[in-house]
Amino acid sequence: MTTTQTQTQTQTIQSTPKLQRHSRLSTARYGKDGVKVLRIVRSAEWHEIAEYTVTVLLEGDIDSSYTEADNSVIVTTDSIKNTINIFTQNSAHVLQPETFALEIGMHFVAKYEHIKKAHVDLTQHRWTRIRPSATGTAHGHSFRRDGDDKRTVSAMVDASLGLDKIKADLQAGLKDVFVLKSTGSSFDGFIQDEFTTLKETQDRVFSTVIACSYDLKLPQKDPECFSLQDAVDAPLDKISDSVRNITLDTFAVDFSASVQATLYTMADRIIEANALVNDVSYSLPNKHYIPIDLSFYQEKKGAANDVLLPTEFPSGLITATVSRV
């Protein structure tokens, strides 16, 4: 193609009249999803590690990138990924997931004037120190993935009113905590009508994959403006441990009258034990294990329900948010 041909084509494209608009942009948020990082914090023989999957989404004066093909307002998602990697290397808070997420969010609203909000979601994968049998003590640099469950953080930094009036929303939680108790759970007294086939039971398997999220109300030195120090000063790891322990202890020890009742007890205890937590949400799928009828084979009819069929779907799904009174 000659230069003249190229120019003519370019002119044709540029002179295309703008289409009449039938819409407006209501909301827009963009960024990088699923950025995976492992940080090693080295100190002689003792290493600390943190593995995260991070999502950063930005909001602000970016509408023209959608409506006018104006890329001049775009901090590329590639740069967002690079920023996460660089903060993972340089941050003094990298081992404290809530503070780390807030720090990344603060960076984007401070660095780019037209970026008003940053949403940082972070999942922390479990690594626990191996205790070699020769010593019985925690090893300095060897770890094992002791479970699928993860710690979660969802941080939002809002500088819409200016950098001297920053607001921060912070939720933390856990997810993918797969638990099962083989007794200590009943379910009866529910509505009986022409749609009901479920039998009442005083003894059933209770299994669920726990997802829990709690809002954190951080005390602020300056009530008008959030600062990272507010997160540094808060006992965030202690709260996380407390939520995990209460959730697992309640599930294990309490007799369950229903998934709903167990959910409420867990959340109520978390609010009682943690002054900075005012709202707790749970999502508890009821993973049904259905007794397999072996009465055709067993000598004794109605043999104990010791063999069950694990079913993934359909599952019940019990959710709620519980708030401080």
Ligand SMILES: O=c1[nH]c(=O)c2[nH]c(=O)[nH]c2[nH]1
């Ligand atoms: O704990 C339960 N809650 C329900 O709402 C329900 N529904 C159901 O079929 N089984 C159960 N179990």
